[in-house]
Amino acid sequence: MSRIYNFSAGPATLPEEVLKQAQDELLDWHGAGMSVMEMSHRGKEFMSIAAQAEADLREVMAIPDNYKVLFLQGGASTQFAMVPMNLMGRTGKADYINTGTWSKKAIAEAKRYGEVNVIADTAADFRAPAQADLSFSSDAAYVHYTPNETIQGVEFPYVPDTGDIPLVADMSSTILSRPIDVSKFGIIYAGAQKNIGPAGLTLVIIREDLIGDAPESCPAMMNYQIHADAGSMYNTPPTYAWYLSGLVFKWLKDNGGLEAMAVINERKAEELYATVDASDFYANPVDPECRSWMNVPFTLADPELDGKFLEEAAAKGMKSLKGHRSVGGMRASIYNAMPEEGVQALIEFMKEFEKNNA
Amino acid sequence: MSRIYNFSAGPATLPEEVLKQAQDELLDWHGAGMSVMEMSHRGKEFMSIAAQAEADLREVMAIPDNYKVLFLQGGASTQFAMVPMNLMGRTGKADYINTGTWSKKAIAEAKRYGEVNVIADTAADFRAPAQADLSFSSDAAYVHYTPNETIQGVEFPYVPDTGDIPLVADMSSTILSRPIDVSKFGIIYAGAQKNIGPAGLTLVIIREDLIGDAPESCPAMMNYQIHADAGSMYNTPPTYAWYLSGLVFKWLKDNGGLEAMAVINERKAEELYATVDASDFYANPVDPECRSWMNVPFTLADPELDGKFLEEAAAKGMKSLKGHRSVGGMRASIYNAMPEEGVQALIEFMKEFEKNNA
Numbered sequence: 001m002s003r004i005y006n007f008s009a010g011p012a013t014l015p016e017e018v019l020k021q022a023q024d025e026l027l028d029w030h031g032a033g034m035s036v037m038e039m040s041h042r043g044k045e046f047m048s049i050a051a052q053a054e055a056d057l058r059e060v061m062a063i064p065d066n067y068k069v070l071f072l073q074g075g076a077s078t079q080f081a082m083v084p085m086n087l088m089g090r091t092g093k094a095d096y097i098n099t100g101t102w103s104k105k106a107i108a109e110a111k112r113y114g115e116v117n118v119i120a121d122t123a124a125d126f127r128a129p130a131q132a133d134l135s136f137s138s139d140a141a142y143v144h145y146t147p148n149e150t151i152q153g154v155e156f157p158y159v160p161d162t163g164d165i166p167l168v169a170d171m172s173s174t175i176l177s178r179p180i181d182v183s184k185f186g187i188i189y190a191g192a193q194k195n196i197g198p199a200g201l202t203l204v205i206i207r208e209d210l211i212g213d214a215p216e217s218c219p220a221m222m223n224y225q226i227h228a229d230a231g232s233m234y235n236t237p238p239t240y241a242w243y244l245s246g247l248v249f250k251w252l253k254d255n256g257g258l259e260a261m262a263v264i265n266e267r268k269a270e271e272l273y274a275t276v277d278a279s280d281f282y283a284n285p286v287d288p289e290c291r292s293w294m295n296v297p298f299t300l301a302d303p304e305l306d307g308k309f310l311e312e313a314a315a316k317g318m319k320s321l322k323g324h325r326s327v328g329g330m331r332a333s334i335y336n337a338m339p340e341e342g343v344q345a346l347i348e349f350m351k352e353f354e355k356n357n358a
Numbered sequence: 359m360s361r362i363y364n365f366s367a368g369p370a371t372l373p374e375e376v377l378k379q380a381q382d383e384l385l386d387w388h389g390a391g392m393s394v395m396e397m398s399h400r401g402k403e404f405m406s407i408a409a410q411a412e413a414d415l416r417e418v419m420a421i422p423d424n425y426k427v428l429f430l431q432g433g434a435s436t437q438f439a440m441v442p443m444n445l446m447g448r449t450g451k452a453d454y455i456n457t458g459t460w461s462k463k464a465i466a467e468a469k470r471y472g473e474v475n476v477i478a479d480t481a482a483d484f485r486a487p488a489q490a491d492l493s494f495s496s497d498a499a500y501v502h503y504t505p506n507e508t509i510q511g512v513e514f515p516y517v518p519d520t521g522d523i524p525l526v527a528d529m530s531s532t533i534l535s536r537p538i539d540v541s542k543f544g545i546i547y548a549g550a551q552k553n554i555g556p557a558g559l560t561l562v563i564i565r566e567d568l569i570g571d572a573p574e575s576c577p578a579m580m581n582y583q584i585h586a587d588a589g590s591m592y593n594t595p596p597t598y599a600w601y602l603s604g605l606v607f608k609w610l611k612d613n614g615g616l617e618a619m620a621v622i623n624e625r626k627a628e629e630l631y632a633t634v635d636a637s638d639f640y641a642n643p644v645d646p647e648c649r650s651w652m653n654v655p656f657t658l659a660d661p662e663l664d665g666k667f668l669e670e671a672a673a674k675g676m677k678s679l680k681g682h683r684s685v686g687g688m689r690a691s692i693y694n695a696m697p698e699e700g701v702q703a704l705i706e707f708m709k710e711f712e713k714n715n716a
Contacts, residue, residue, distance in 0.1 A: 008401070014393065019393055026377060026380060027374070033362030038364055038366065040678055199597045199598070216470065219443070220435065221435050222577070240598070241598070319392075
């Protein structure tokens with residue numbers, strides 16, 4: 001067996017140690033005589049797995065006690081609707097910041113449920129707006145933003161200060177990449193398939209005072225209160241994805257936590273951007289202050305060479321480097337589970353490819 | 359490693375061959391150098407896995423061409439809302455049949471979206487209503503029923519004839535247990551965690567003419583049209599659960615399909631009910647015509663012995679036999695993946711336990 005370096009934006013590469021443990025335990029978890037995916041979600045074995053995963057996540061992210069952690073389904077796309085369905089009714093309106101593809105999707109969905117004020121729009125500029133350029137509606141029920149745009153590779157270099165207005169963040173592609181101060185947020189949500197675990201699980205970290213305002217028309221499965229009251233077991237949760245995410249949280253603890261991840265992630269990103277910047281053969285359009293640590297898009301000066309680049313990279317065991325069709329070029333997603341050796345291999349290949357094709 | 363016999367109602371036991379294949383391929387699927395759970399859902403590897411799973415399911419269930427098969431998230435509980443959100447608007451009302459716990463939940467959820475007529479209610483009687491006792495509202499947008507009540511162990515011995523009104527069925531705990539005529543249904547939906555695969559995947563089989571009526575207020579993720587148009591990839595689907603379900607569909611094909619399953623399932627159920635009926639020590643409250651093939655609840659004449667029964671069964675490697683708290687006693691769920699040997703072991707234990715404790 002030979003594992004490749006997989007630069008997919010999500011579902012994405014997972015830590016090999018985690019996969020090996022999952023493989024070892026697949027038919028028989030800790031002598032239970034069954035696979036985790038065969039366990040009743042209300043049985044003592046799975047309840048212990050679920051509780052340990054939550055405890056480890058709380059420790060790794062230093063989540064304050066007045067926040068609930070929900071293990072849900074449906075991805076960030078479901079949260080695009082759940083957030084306004086649960087919160088918009090407080091004032092009938094909300095502020096949104098538009099920095100790219102995923103912000104736009106969140107905005108389009110929110111418009112079904114109330115008045116959406118786009119208070120800043122830098123989606124065409126490959127940058128985040130500055131704090132000084134943000135002026136919030138005094139009666140906004142919340143402010144929504146996308147700390148990291150997976151497709152454009154644009155990241156906020158700061159957490160917006162929204163005063164007393166709850167801040168809601170789609171952290172799908174940046175959660176766990178470094179320490180964050182959870183207390184600055186009203187809601188953090190994230191699809192699992194990037195830095196957490198397999199697709200099919202969605203994490204929601206929600207401040208308790210924001211729970212309980214859903215209208216009667218809200219489906220039970222879209223109501224934060226129902227999930228919070230049921231400990232994410234109102235119905236059968238995605239148990240196997242929950243378990244695997246727990247293994248990832250444990251792996252983070254064993255590897256120095258988010259402080260250690262931040263050091264490595266910053267180094268991986270800086271070295272890759274330095275390679276892009278050092279040459280006219282490659283380019284990245286993003287404001288250097290707002291470059292993503294997780295998703296590094298870059299173009300070749302001659303797009304005719306794109307196919308050759310991808311083919312030769314694949315032959316060297318580096319895959320899923322094709323950029324999103326809306327942006328073109330390449331994209332290297334370098335989440336926590338992408339080892340530094342993978343980034344070094346990519347850099348080496350980029351230099352060699354340039355030498356042979358410039 | 360020793361595998362137990364796991365009688366859980368769901369998540370439930372899976373075929374050992376399927377788990378072994380998943381284990382073999384966990385770190386490297388067919389030489390791709392990555393796990394299925396690490397694959398981009400839009401990459402050629404996962405697209406082939408997804409397409410094969412759908413093709414195999416279509417073959418196994420003989421699904422007509424004018425039905426879409428959707429691989430979604432959220433469980434049957436999400437379908438309780440999606441069905442009325444998408445269909446109720448056609449006439450503003452729908453007919454529901456109440457046969458137990460899951461029917462009731464579907465009814466409660468549907469009431470948010472229009473007028474719900476409960477046209478038959480046998481929930482307290484441990485039986486399904488007869489066709490002759492069903493009279494449908496001429497302007498019902500659809501008729502909803504629960505072919506198998508997982509908790510009560512009550513199964514419809516026939517498919518209701520609703521004339522031109524679309525029939526919607528929550529088949530979570532009966533799908534794939536025998537051949538069914540899909541053309542009799544407007545929508546069939548099922549959570550995966552019983553007869554399909556791991557929790558976190560929900561199958562929806564929907565006749566094409568029922569797609570496209572969702573109102574503007576419907577969240578994108580709750581709109582059948584959006585999922586149908588996107589081939590279930592509007593957002594990232596639960597890829598690993600989809601893959602494992604595909605392995606189960608393949609296992610069904612390799613083991614004689616649904617005709618063979620029906621023969622085995624009927625035999626397993628009959629032998630278990632015969633054991634219950636042959637003794638005053640055990641009892642099952644369900645009308646013999648309506649007894650579930652999949653979920654066999656039974657009580658001990660002396661409930662004081664329940665704990666001892668469960669303990670001794672567990673010591674012999676038979677677990678998750680405790681009945682649902684709303685019904686009490688025991689429940690043996692004997693889905694496709696429960697081997698006949700497991701049912702025989704349970705029967706033998708029941709006889710022995712009776713002998714020692716009667």
